Amino acid sequence: MASPRRIVVVGGGVAGYSAAAELRARGYDGALGLVDPSGLPYDRPPLSKGYLLGTKDAAGLRLAPEAWYTEHGVELHAARAAALRPAEGAVELDGGRLLAADAVVLATGALPRPLRVPGGDAALTLRTLGDAERLRAALAPGARIAVVGGGLIGAETASGAAVLGAEVTLIEPLDPPLVPAVGEALARRLHAQHAEHGVRVLTAVPERIETGSGGAAHRTYHLTLSDGTAVEADAVVVGIGVVPDTALAAAAGLAVDDGVLVDAAQRTSNPAVFAAGDATRLRRPDGTLARRAEHWEAAVRSGQAAAAGLLGQAPPEFGAPWFWSDRHGVHVESVGSLAGPGEVLVRRTDDGVPTAAFRLAEDGRLLGCAAVDGGLLIKAARRIIDRGTVVDPETLADPGDDLRRRAR
Amino acid sequence: MSEGIVVGGTEDIEEGTAKVVEPEESGFDEPIAVFRTETGCFFALNDTCTHEEASLADGWIEGEDVECPLHSSMFSLRSGKVKGLPATEDARTHRVEVRDGQVVLFPGTDADPDACPGQ
Incomplete structure (x- = not known):
C-alpha cells in the first residue's frame, strides 16, 4: 500500500487514541480523523474505580484536552461508524455521510459479555461512561447491589459499591477467581478482602433473574442461584468478561474469529485496514490464534503498533504485558x-x-x-x-x- | 522569583532516587520531588502525579524519566512533559542549581529544560 494520506481511526478508546497520537508522533502529516459517538476520547479504567467513587469527574477521564486534537490536526467526528468501505476509500457514518479514508484503524473495542440466563438482560454492565453513570446512580447507601462476576471489573465494582455504603453481594463461581492472573496465594488474599470489607460472597452462578413489579424507581430483582440461594437486589451488575466488537469488520468482509484477526503489525486481512485494541486477536505467522489481550496497556501498545504498521515502519518492541487493578x-x-x-x-x-x-x-x-x-x-x-x-x-x-x- | 532553598548536599540524594521537599519547607503549595538521575543531574517536579494520588519520588527513575509507581505514567524529569499514559497533563518543573556541593531548589521557578544541574 502506498503511504496513506487520509487516515480514519474508528473508535475513541485508548487503542484508537494511541494510534492517532502515535501517527502524529511518528511524523504522519496527512489528514487524520477519529470517529466515536462519545466525541472526546476518554480513559476507561477509572470507570470502575475513581469515577464510580466520585473522586474523578468526566473531565478527568479525558485522554487529552480538546485543544490537543486541534493542535495535532485530529478531526473528531462524534458519530457512529455505520460501515467500512475500504474498496471505495471511505468510512460511512450513521446518516450516510462518507469520510474519505485510504487507510483505517479499526479500534471498536469490546462489549460486555451478556449474562445468558433468563432475565439476565436486566443486569447493568460497566464499559462506558454512560454505564458508569447508571451504575453510580444505583449505588445509594443501603442499596442492595448484586455483582455477578468476581474478576477485575466485578471485584472493583463490589469494592466501590461497598465504599459508597451499598449492601453488596458478589456472586462468583470460582473460589478464588483470578488464579491465572495473579497466582493462587494472591488470588486468595484478594478474594478474602471482599468479606473483610462487608461484601457477602456467594460461590455460585445465577440461574435466573426475575424483575419485581415496582416502578422504575423502586424496581427490585430476585436472583436464583445455582445452589438454590435466593438474592434480593435493588440493582444487578454483571462483569463476566467481554466480547470483541467485530460487527463493522465482519460486515466489511475482514477475517474475524472471536476478534478481528491481525498480524504483529496490526494488519487485518484487508491491506487498507489495520486494527487495534480489545477488538483484535493476533494470528501468528504459523496461523495459530493467540488469546485476545483485554488489558489497557495492550490496547495502547497495539494502537502504537498499528500506527507504525500503517506508515510502513517497523513495529515498536514491547516487553512483557502488564495490568493493574485497584480494590478495597x-x-x-x-x-x-x-x-x-x-x-x-x-x-x-x-x-x-x-x-x-x-x-x-x-x-x-x-x-x-x-x-x-x-x-x-x-x-x-x-x-x-x-x-x-x-x-x-x-x-x-x-x-x-x-x-x-x-x-x- | 523565589529565593533558593538548600535541599541538602549532593550526596544526600542517592543516584536514581529522589527526596521530597514538603510545603512547610519550600513555601510552595505542593510537595516537590528533587530527583538525582544515574547520570548525576538534579531535577525537580511537583511530587504528586498529575494522573492520580501517587508520589513520583517513589517512582522508577531511568535515564531522565520517572515512571509513576502507581500506573506507570512517564514524565521527563527535565521538562515535566508526559511521555507515557495514563497521565495526560505535564508535571510542573522547578529550577534546581548545584552550588558548592549543595542542591539548591527554587520552588515555583520553572526549570531551564536545557540545564543539567550537577554536571
Missing part, C-alpha cells in the same frame, strides 16, 4: 504471566501475608510477577523478564530484598 484499598499489578508451567514462588510478610508471586522457568528466568502494593517490585520484575535475567529464587522470596538493584 489495595493496588494490584501483574507483569508477564503467572499461568502456565514453571515454579511459582510467593513472597510473604513476616506475618505470612502474601505480597508477591513470581513464576520461574526451569532455567531460572522470570516469566511473571504479580504483587499487591508493590509497584516498584513490578517495575523491576518487568525489566528482569524483558532482559531474560536469571534471578536467585531465594532473593525473590525474601521480603527484605530490593529487586530494584537486580534490575539495574
Whole structure:
C-alpha cells in the first residue's frame, strides 16, 4: 500500500487514541480523523474505580484536552461508524455521510459479555461512561447491589459499591477467581478482602433473574442461584468478561474469529485496514490464534503498533504485558504471566501475608510477577523478564530484598 | 522569583532516587520531588502525579524519566512533559542549581529544560 494520506481511526478508546497520537508522533502529516459517538476520547479504567467513587469527574477521564486534537490536526467526528468501505476509500457514518479514508484503524473495542440466563438482560454492565453513570446512580447507601462476576471489573465494582455504603453481594463461581492472573496465594488474599470489607460472597452462578413489579424507581430483582440461594437486589451488575466488537469488520468482509484477526503489525486481512485494541486477536505467522489481550496497556501498545504498521515502519518492541487493578484499598499489578508451567514462588510478610508471586522457568528466568502494593517490585520484575535475567529464587522470596538493584 | 532553598548536599540524594521537599519547607503549595538521575543531574517536579494520588519520588527513575509507581505514567524529569499514559497533563518543573556541593531548589521557578544541574 502506498503511504496513506487520509487516515480514519474508528473508535475513541485508548487503542484508537494511541494510534492517532502515535501517527502524529511518528511524523504522519496527512489528514487524520477519529470517529466515536462519545466525541472526546476518554480513559476507561477509572470507570470502575475513581469515577464510580466520585473522586474523578468526566473531565478527568479525558485522554487529552480538546485543544490537543486541534493542535495535532485530529478531526473528531462524534458519530457512529455505520460501515467500512475500504474498496471505495471511505468510512460511512450513521446518516450516510462518507469520510474519505485510504487507510483505517479499526479500534471498536469490546462489549460486555451478556449474562445468558433468563432475565439476565436486566443486569447493568460497566464499559462506558454512560454505564458508569447508571451504575453510580444505583449505588445509594443501603442499596442492595448484586455483582455477578468476581474478576477485575466485578471485584472493583463490589469494592466501590461497598465504599459508597451499598449492601453488596458478589456472586462468583470460582473460589478464588483470578488464579491465572495473579497466582493462587494472591488470588486468595484478594478474594478474602471482599468479606473483610462487608461484601457477602456467594460461590455460585445465577440461574435466573426475575424483575419485581415496582416502578422504575423502586424496581427490585430476585436472583436464583445455582445452589438454590435466593438474592434480593435493588440493582444487578454483571462483569463476566467481554466480547470483541467485530460487527463493522465482519460486515466489511475482514477475517474475524472471536476478534478481528491481525498480524504483529496490526494488519487485518484487508491491506487498507489495520486494527487495534480489545477488538483484535493476533494470528501468528504459523496461523495459530493467540488469546485476545483485554488489558489497557495492550490496547495502547497495539494502537502504537498499528500506527507504525500503517506508515510502513517497523513495529515498536514491547516487553512483557502488564495490568493493574485497584480494590478495597489495595493496588494490584501483574507483569508477564503467572499461568502456565514453571515454579511459582510467593513472597510473604513476616506475618505470612502474601505480597508477591513470581513464576520461574526451569532455567531460572522470570516469566511473571504479580504483587499487591508493590509497584516498584513490578517495575523491576518487568525489566528482569524483558532482559531474560536469571534471578536467585531465594532473593525473590525474601521480603527484605530490593529487586530494584537486580534490575539495574 | 523565589529565593533558593538548600535541599541538602549532593550526596544526600542517592543516584536514581529522589527526596521530597514538603510545603512547610519550600513555601510552595505542593510537595516537590528533587530527583538525582544515574547520570548525576538534579531535577525537580511537583511530587504528586498529575494522573492520580501517587508520589513520583517513589517512582522508577531511568535515564531522565520517572515512571509513576502507581500506573506507570512517564514524565521527563527535565521538562515535566508526559511521555507515557495514563497521565495526560505535564508535571510542573522547578529550577534546581548545584552550588558548592549543595542542591539548591527554587520552588515555583520553572526549570531551564536545557540545564543539567550537577554536571
